[in-house]
Amino acid sequence: MNYRKKISLVFLNLFFILICLLCLIPILYALGVSLNSRNDLLSSSFSFIPKDFTFQNYRAVLFEKPFLLWLKNSLILSFSTVVIAIAVAVPGAYALSRKRFPGRKPILNLLILLNAFPSILSMFAVYRILKPMGLVNNFTGLVLIYIGTMAIFGLWNMKGYFDTIPLEIEEAGKIDGADDFRLIRDIVLPLARPSIIVTAVMILIYVWNEYIFAVTFITGSEKYTLAAGLYALQATDYTRNWPIFSAASLLVSIPVLIIFFCVQRYMTSGLTAGGVKG
Amino acid sequence: MKQNKLRPYLYLTPSLIVIGLIVVFPILYTGYISFTNMNIYHWFNPRFIGFDNYAKAFFVFDSGFLSALLRTVLWTFLNMVLQMAVAYLIAVLLNTEGLRAHKVYKTILMFPWAMPGYVSILLWKMGMFNNEYGLLNQWLRKLGLNGVRWLDGNVSAFLSCTLVNLWLALPFMIMIIDGALQSIDKAYYESATLDGAGFFVKLRNITVPLVRPIIAPAVVITVFTTFKQFDIVYLLTQQQGSKTGADIHTVITYTYEKAFVTNNYGYSSAISMIIFLLLIFFSLYTNKELREGNR
Numbered sequence: 001m002n003y004r005k006k007i008s009l010v011f012l013n014l015f016f017i018l019i020c021l022l023c024l025i026p027i028l029y030a031l032g033v034s035l036n037s038r039n040d041l042l043s044s045s046f047s048f049i050p051k052d053f054t055f056q057n058y059r060a061v062l063f064e065k066p067f068l069l070w071l072k073n074s075l076i077l078s079f080s081t082v083v084i085a086i087a088v089a090v091p092g093a094y095a096l097s098r099k100r101f102p103g104r105k106p107i108l109n110l111l112i113l114l115n116a117f118p119s120i121l122s123m124f125a126v127y128r129i130l131k132p133m134g135l136v137n138n139f140t141g142l143v144l145i146y147i148g149t150m151a152i153f154g155l156w157n158m159k160g161y162f163d164t165i166p167l168e169i170e171e172a173g174k175i176d177g178a179d180d181f182r183l184i185r186d187i188v189l190p191l192a193r194p195s196i197i198v199t200a201v202m203i204l205i206y207v208w209n210e211y212i213f214a215v216t217f218i219t220g221s222e223k224y225t226l227a228a229g230l231y232a233l234q235a236t237d238y239t240r241n242w243p244i245f246s247a248a249s250l251l252v253s254i255p256v257l258i259i260f261f262c263v264q265r266y267m268t269s270g271l272t273a274g275g276v277k278g
Numbered sequence: 279m280k281q282n283k284l285r286p287y288l289y290l291t292p293s294l295i296v297i298g299l300i301v302v303f304p305i306l307y308t309g310y311i312s313f314t315n316m317n318i319y320h321w322f323n324p325r326f327i328g329f330d331n332y333a334k335a336f337f338v339f340d341s342g343f344l345s346a347l348l349r350t351v352l353w354t355f356l357n358m359v360l361q362m363a364v365a366y367l368i369a370v371l372l373n374t375e376g377l378r379a380h381k382v383y384k385t386i387l388m389f390p391w392a393m394p395g396y397v398s399i400l401l402w403k404m405g406m407f408n409n410e411y412g413l414l415n416q417w418l419r420k421l422g423l424n425g426v427r428w429l430d431g432n433v434s435a436f437l438s439c440t441l442v443n444l445w446l447a448l449p450f451m452i453m454i455i456d457g458a459l460q461s462i463d464k465a466y467y468e469s470a471t472l473d474g475a476g477f478f479v480k481l482r483n484i485t486v487p488l489v490r491p492i493i494a495p496a497v498v499i500t501v502f503t504t505f506k507q508f509d510i511v512y513l514l515t516q517q518q519g520s521k522t523g524a525d526i527h528t529v530i531t532y533t534y535e536k537a538f539v540t541n542n543y544g545y546s547s548a549i550s551m552i553i554f555l556l557l558i559f560f561s562l563y564t565n566k567e568l569r570e571g572n573r
Contacts, residue, residue, distance in 0.1 A: 009376055016379070019368065020386040023445070026401045027389065029413055033405070092293035099286035107290070114301050116557035118506045118530055121550040122304030124537055125311075129303055148300020151293050180285065209394040212508075216538075227396060234400055235519050242404055242411070249397045260392035261385070268457040 027250075034058065034246035057247040067248065069222060070229040077139055077225055078207040081146045082200050088147065089154035090196070094184055096155060097162035098170070108156075115152045123216060130217070137219055145213055150203045157202075161195030161270065162188060198270030201263050208256055226252050305554065312547035324544065331548030343549055346532040353436070353528055354505045357443050361500070364444065365451035370485075372452070373459050384456070391449035399513045402442050403429070407514070429515055435524035439510050446510070447500065458492035459485070498564050502557065506530055529553050 021028075037054035061067050095101075096108060126145060127136065135141030165188065173183050189196065207225075214228035221229060230248055263270075312331055316324035335343040368387070372380050390398060406413050407428040415425030429435045466484045475483070508530045515522045516531050518539070527535070533553065537546035 005376065009374075012371060012374055012377060013379065015371070016377075016383045020383055023387055024389060025413070026398065026405050026445075027393065029405045030401050088292040088296060091289035095286035095289035099289075101283065101286040104286070107294075111297070112561060113558050114297065114305070116502070116561050117301065117305050117550075117554045118508070118557075119301075120508055120530065121533055121537075121546075121553070122301070122308065124543060124546075125304035125307040126300060128307060129299065144296065145300055148296045151297050152301070155293055180289075205394075209396060211396055227394065231396060234404075235517065245404065246401070249401055253393050253397055256394055257389075257392050260388070264385070264388065268453060 030246035030249055033243050034250060036243065057243045058251065060244055061248045061251060065233070065248070066221065066224075066229065067226075067251070070224050070226045073139075073223060074208060074225040074227070077142060077146075078204050080139075081143050081150075081207045082204050084143065085147045085150055085154055085203050086196065086200055089151060089158060089199070090184065090189070093155050093158035093162055094180075094188060096159045098167075108159075111152045111155060115156075119149045120212060123213065127217070136217055137223070139223070142214065142217055145217070146203070146207050146210065150206055154199050154203065157199050157271070158192065158195050161192050165191050194266040194270035196270075197263050198266050201259055202271075204259065205256055308547045308550050311543055312551050314544050316543040316547075317545075318541040327544070331545045332552070334545060335549055335552060342527065342532060343529070343552075346527045346529050349436075349526065350505060350528040350530075353440070353507075354501060357440060357447070357504050358497075358501060360440070360444055361447055361451050362497070365448055365455050368448070369452050369455040369459055372456055384452075387452055388449045390445050391453075395446060395509055396513060398446060399442060399509055402445075403514050407438055429522040430524055432524050432526055435515050435522065436526045439514055439526065442510050442514065443504070443507060447504070450496070451500065454493050454496040455489065458489040461492060462488050498561075501564075502561075505557070508534065 032050055034057050035053055035055070036050035037052040037056055096104060130136050130141045130144070133141075135144060169191070170183055170187055173187050178186065209227055210225075211227040211231040214225050215232055218224060218228060221232065224232065230245075230252055233248075234245055311324070313326055313328060314320075314324035315327045315330070334341055371377075372384060374380075377383075404412070409415060409425060409427055412425075412428070414428065418425055426434060428438045462485065466488075467480060470480050470484060507528065511526060511528050511531045512534065515524045515526060516535065529549065530553070533546050533549045536542045536549065
């Protein structure tokens with residue numbers, strides 16, 4: 001490698017270090033604030049490395065707020081949504097990808113058009129239909145909303161990936177006498193793993209981060225999810241206590257960050273084959 | 279054999295039921311409400327008023343809808359241009375030969391995508407933009423300048439929102455463009471270099487034509503998500519109880535306010551339908567490659 005190339009690589013590395021820092025600033029700042037025991041935000045002497053290191057803010061979030069209860073609610077909601085949504089969407093996506101039947105094309109096109117309607121604008125109407133069914137203010141209603149909102153994404157995303165799996169493999173399975181259920185379980189699911197994992201994670205993250213339906217459809221903070229609880233609190237207590245808000249924010253983000261980076265290697269292939277994003 | 283023909287429908291039934299309930303019904307219901315005067319005073323006895331709500335959106339100038347629509351178009355356009363340019367630059371530089379730490383950089387750059395969106399937006403609001411203790415104003419004061427009330431004025435709030443959106447949306451775009459760049463056969467560049475082609479010639483004749491079809495669906499989707507972006511504008515400037523005074527409604531936050539703050543359901547439904555139609559036209563126009571079914 002010649003001299004000029006080396007110099008430009010040094011500059012390139014500096015550039016990327018700067019970009020990465022810029023990109024992490026809000027997060028690093030929150031981390032610094034949350035670990036600082038002195039509430040000296042108003043002084044202009046803030047530094048990213050806390051002067052008096054403490055976990056007090058984290059302790060306050062975990063034990064003085066209903067954080068653990070909200071965590072439990074978030075876990076219940078997101079896992080039941082993911083399991084049901086995948087169970088509902090995989091057969092549907094399989095049918096759209098592998099079967100040829102009257103109405104297939106219209107359904108596919110209609111789904112794209114329906115997806116154009118911003119889900120937040122349907123909140124009022126959803127409320128009107130779920131209320132008489134007794135599904136307001138309980139988790140079943142929310143799970144239903146989340147599945148419905150993500151179903152089109154799930155169908156299209158997985159259908160797109162199923163399309164890329166060669167038919168011949170299934171043909172072989174069919175000759176061996178496997179029925180659809182076994183074809184899906186033994187052949188399609190293992191081969192389509194990237195798209196199923198990414199779809200599931202996208203749904204999980206959506207539910208984990210969703211606050212506006214949650215605060216609208218749930219009354220009473222004991223049923224809140226983490227997102228709803230944090231959202232409701234920041235408008236009241238946390239504004240005055242920004243270190244605790246930072247601590248709570250980071251605690252809420254950690255599970256999502258871990259999951260996201262675990263599946264990152266599937267992200268490109270699992271998201272782009274279908275050509276739709278949630 | 280008959281059972282076989284019904285089977286695809288059977289597989290689709292659960293999906294279609296949920297979509298019918300949560301997506302199709304609300305659209306039809308919104309369409310119906312849009313022709314009535316349902317609001318907080320006519321909650322139980324809405325009256326059919328024809329196209330009045332639609333007329334109000336388009337012809338009553340200070341209804342605010344048209345300016346919100348214009349602002350949304352500007353917002354979408356500005357964000358897409360910035361996003362594409364910056365993401366492209368970063369992706370190209372990431373793919374520089376000899377850049378050993380590119381995986382580390384890429385992972386760090388994915389953070390804004392991985393963080394919960396509302397958390398990031400609130401961290402920006404409280405940590406960066408806050409008038410007293412926000413980091414931006416702390417820096418300005420250190421430089422001896424006066425702090426800026428970032429989220430209060432229309433222009434500065436709009437630009438602040440753009441910055442946050444850029445921060446949030448870049449990772450996805452970088453990932454998509456990076457993936458596309460890596461799929462290009464290096465041999466093209468080598469032979470072009472032999473032919474004496476410079477950087478821009480290679481960019482125009484090799485990179486862009488090869489990358490475009492790969493990233494097109496992702497770009498179209500991002501146009502939609504940018505147009506429909508709600509959280510940033512809402513959380514930064516419109517949140518109940520902590521409005522900043524900036525009026526930078528996009529069509530979505532505008533509709534949300536008409537429905538849930540001023541409770542004008544008939545009118546908000548009409549605007550919802552207008553937005554829906556606009557997005558349908560846009561998707562018919564752009565999504566031809568997605569409207570397949572022959573494969």
